[in-house]
Amino acid sequence: MTQSSTITIDLAKTVFQVAFFNKFGVLKSNEKMTEHKMLSFIVNHPEALICMEACSSAHYYGRKFEGQGHKVKLLPPHIVAKYRAGNKNDANDALAIYEALKRPNIYSVAVKSISQQDLASLLKLRKGYIKQRTQVSNRARGLGAEYGVKLPEGITSLKKRLPDILEDDGNQL
Template sequence: MRSWLCYTTFSEGGSHGKDTRVGVDLAKNVMQVHAVDAAERVVVRKAIARERFVIWFANLEPCLVALEACSAAHYWARKLRTLGHEVRLIPPQFAAPYRKGGPHVKNDAQDAEAICEAASRPQMRFVPVKSPAQQSVLVLHRMRTGFVEERTALVNRLRGLLAEFGVFLAQGIRTFHQHIVDRIEDGSNELAGPARQALMRGWTQCQALDQEIAWLDKQIAEHAGHDPQAQRCMDVCGVGPLTASAAVATVVDARQFKNGRQMAAWIGTVPRQNSSGGKQRLGRITKQGNDYLRTLLFQGARSAVLTAHRRDDRLSRWIVQLQARVGYYKALVAVANKHARILWAVLAKGEKFDPSHVCIAPRAVIWATNS
């Protein structure tokens, strides 16, 4: 039997351990493993059942293990770290360019090899491993997002069905709640008895979703109220418990970013670049990264822009001047980007937000010191 097919040959003796790099393509039932030694020679390439996955790594000396940042990746990363391995999570879009055959040839073995190769790059960016507590908080946010989407779909369905009988409701969830029952029970419309009962069942389901969303909002607010980092984030105008809780649980460690612009780029609120030949071309925002956190930032930015004229701090005056110069929508993007950078400073440096803060450029600091 060839050595790269033999599990015992790889796990016993030979040049492995700290000099070994293992790439793993995760899946629900079967994991694909690709490992190389210090000389970049393939020493193992095999599929392992989920039940034997941890046992297989338990028999290895501590080594570098690279996983694709996908479903259950954080769980497996924590398991492998308890065994002494150095675990790194690689975003799928960063591992894909190293796959042989490009986007047209894809299988588990090539994915594992690409992950293993990507982990060797010195400038590769990795995803911090989330703790069970952080993932538990994100469960609340994801359940809430799912219930909100279900409620939106149900409201649109009920509104559309009523329109088939000439019963029209204005847009907006509050207007819907105020008039839906009266419109269904109105005897002057053409609704038949079974149709009225079906629509009332839909309304009952909508109320149940409202209760679930309200319960999740309460849990998220409690988390934000007890977390010191989330409390500092909520000092920013436009950042409420929902955004603060999501930011703390999603970012994990803001110190992984060198500055606020890197975190803003990670969220996807910076312009897309198509620059060449020394000519800079900037387009619309990239919209890369975490969609949920970016959505919350834009919702908070909308609140900050609409209420900026009521405040007199330096940041609010900047928002008012910006909106007058570039318009509402561009100001909205700029404020969301500004909030992302402010959250980085709050989370990475542990500073308390000051709306009247004046940033001093490094050159000005040097000049003031020399003078």
């Protein structure tokens, strides 16, 4: 473990749970903070190790904190969940992040650069569009089957044949 203090953050949209541990691992505070208060708190603890779950906005804050000279670790949420004591709430989540961090052989996720995040976002969007396209083509095939019209499988065949099928006066569409 590090010789510096450790800050664990349970990220949220507006209110963040921030737990602060001194260099000996003693919990000094675990409180809810607005984004502004959290950022001020971080600035007042230079060279702290900051640990968060690798979830929405983690890479943004990770880059921000690294830019301020902090070491940042992002832990996968499924690993953090194993170390939660008690009910799932923000305070317990911030403590669970610290517990997971202390364990040997726990891997962390690297903070993505802007270009890495851009590429990951594009790939995620593309995957979503392909999934939606597949859902629409499956719905069209199902609807066609309700009227006795068999639409071809495969998006290329469907795109090619669909206009002729829709214009065909001989089917019940």
